[in-house]
Amino acid sequence: MQIAVSIIILIASYVIGSTPSGLIIVKLISGKDVRTIESGRTGGTNAMRAAGIWAGLGTAILDVLKSAVCVWLVRWLLPGSTWMEIFAPLLAILGHNYSLFLVERNEQGRIRFHGGAGGGPAVGGAFGLWMPSILIIVPIGAIIIYLIGYASVTTMSIPIMTLLIFAYRTWSVGSPWQYIVYGLLAELLLIWALRPNIQRLMNGTERLVGLRARRKKKQADQSSSSTSTSS
Numbered sequence: 471m472q473i474a475v476s477i478i479i480l481i482a483s484y485v486i487g488s489t490p491s492g493l494i495i496v497k498l499i500s501g502k503d504v505r506t507i508e509s510g511r512t513g514g515t516n517a518m519r520a521a522g523i524w525a526g527l528g529t530a531i532l533d534v535l536k537s538a539v540c541v542w543l544v545r546w547l548l549p550g551s552t553w554m555e556i557f558a559p560l561l562a563i564l565g566h567n568y569s570l571f572l573v574e575r576n577e578q579g580r581i582r583f584h585g586g587a588g589g590g591p592a593v594g595g596a597f598g599l600w601m602p603s604i605l606i607i608v609p610i611g612a613i614i615i616y617l618i619g620y621a622s623v624t625t626m627s628i629p630i631m632t633l634l635i636f637a638y639r640t641w642s643v644g645s646p647w648q649y650i651v652y653g654l655l656a657e658l659l660l661i662w663a664l665r666p667n668i669q670r671l672m673n674g675t676e677r678l679v680g681l682r683a684r685r686k687k688k689q690a691d692q693s694s695s696s697t698s699t700s701s
Contacts, residue, residue, distance in 0.1 A: 472548065472551075475547055475548060476548065476551070476554055479540075479543055479544055479547060479548070479554065479558055480554075480557060480558065480561050482540070482543065483537075483540040483543070483557075483558040483559070483561035483562045483565070484561045484562070484564060484565040484570065485565065485570060486536050486537075486539060486540060486562055486565065487536050487537065487540070487561060487562030487563060487564060487565025487566040487569075487591055488565035488566070488568075488569040488570040488571050488572075488585075489532075489536065489565075489569075489571070490512045490569050490571055490572055490584075490585070491512070491517075491528075491529045491532035491533055491536070492504050492511075492512035492513055492514065492516065492517035492520075492525075492529040492533075492586065493505065493512045493572070495517060495521070495525050495528050495529050495532075496517050496520045496521045496525055496529075499521040499522070499524075499525050500520065500521040500522075500525070502520050502521065504516055504517055504520045504521075505572070505584055507519055507520040508520075508677070509667075509677075510584065511584075511585065511586045511587055512529075512566075512569070512572070512584065512585055512586045513529065513530075513533060513566075513586030513587055513588075513589060513590055514526045514527070514529040514530030514533060514586075514589070514590055515589075515621045515679075516586075517529040517530075529590070530590050532590075533566060533586065533589075533590025533591055533594065534590050534591070534593050534594035534597060534604075535594060536562050536566065536590075536591055536594055537558075537559035537562035537563060537566075537591035537592070537594035537595040537598060538559070538594040538595070538597045538598035539594075539598070540558035540559050540561070540562045540595075540598065541555055541558055541559050541595060541598025541599055542598055543558065544558045552646045552648045552649075553648055555598075555599060555646075555648075555649075556595075556599070556648055556649065556651060556652035556655070559591065559594065559595030559598060559599075559652065559656075560595070560652065560655055560656060560659065562591050562594070562595070563588045563591040563592055563595065563656060563659050563660075564659060565585075566585055566586050566588055566590070566591045567583075567585040567586060567587065567588050567659065567663045568583035568585050569583060569584060569585040570583075572584035572585060585663075586663075587622070587625050587660060587663045587664050587667075588625070588656070588659055588660045588663055589621075589624070589625035589628055589660065592625075592628045592629050592632065592656045592659075592660060593607055593608070593611075593628055595632075595652060595656060596628075596631075596632040596635070596636075596652075596653075599636070599649050599652065600635070600636070600639065600645070600649070603632065603635050606631065606635060607628060607631050607632065607635075610627075610631060611624050611627065611628060611631075614627055615679060619678040619679055620667075620671065620676055620677075620678065620679070621677070621679055622664050622667035622668070622670075622671065622676060623671070625660055625664065626657065626660055626661060626664060628656075628660070629653045629654070629656035629657035629660060630653070630657060631653075632652065632653035632656065633650055633653030633654055633657070634653075635653075636649035636650045636652070636653060637650050
C-alpha cells in the first residue's frame with residue numbers, strides 16, 4: 471500500500487510541477503505567449519520580461535508553492551518518509567522544467583518539453599522542508615541578482631544555499647541529512663536546465679539584470695550621447 475501511495479505522490483508531484491504558472495499568468499495579463507519572449511521559459515524572470523513585475527511576482531509565488539505543496543502532501547499521506555519528502559519536490563522541479571502540458575514537436579520531428587529553469591520550485595522545496603529557509607534564500611538571492619546581474623547565476627545559487635542551510639541544521643539540531651541530498655540533486659537539475667545560459671556566461675553574452683544592467687544601459691546611453699554630440 472505504501473509503495474502505491476508513493477508512486478501516486480510522485481506522479482502527482484510531476485503533474486503539479488508541470489502546471490505552467492507563468493504561461494497562464496502572462497496570457498491572462500497581456501495575452502502574450504511567454505514561450506515567444508526572450509528565453510522562452512515559463513518561470514518568474516521571463517514572465518516579468520513578458521508582462522511586468524506583478525506577473526513575475528505572481529509566477530514566482532505559484533512556482534514556489536508547487537513544490538512546497540508536494541512536500542506537505544508527503545507529510546500528510548506518508549508521515550515520516552524522509553526520502554519521499556525530498557523526491558516529491560524534485561519531481562515538481564522536473565515537471566516545472568519539462569512540463570507535461572507544454573510538449574511539442576520541433577522541425578526535425580523530435581519531442582520537446584517547454585518549462586522554466588527550476589529556481590522557484592527549488593525554493594519551494596526548501597520552504598516545504600523547513601519554512602524559515604525562505605527568509606534566508608530569498609533575501610540573499612535578491613542581493614545576488616541585483617549585484618551580480620545574472621538570473622541564471624542566482625537560480626543556480628538557490629540549491630547551494632539550500633544545501634548549506636540543511637548541512638548546518640543537520641550538524642546543529644539533527645535535521646535529516648537527506649535534506650542535504652535534496653539541495654545537491656536540485657542543483658544538478660538546475661544546471662542541466664541552464665546549459666544554454668552557462669554557455670552564454672562563458673561566452674560573455676548572458677542577459678544582465680539589476681544594478682549591472684542599469685550601469686551598462688547608462689554607459690551605452692552616455693556613449694550614444696557623446697557620439698551624437700561629436701557628430
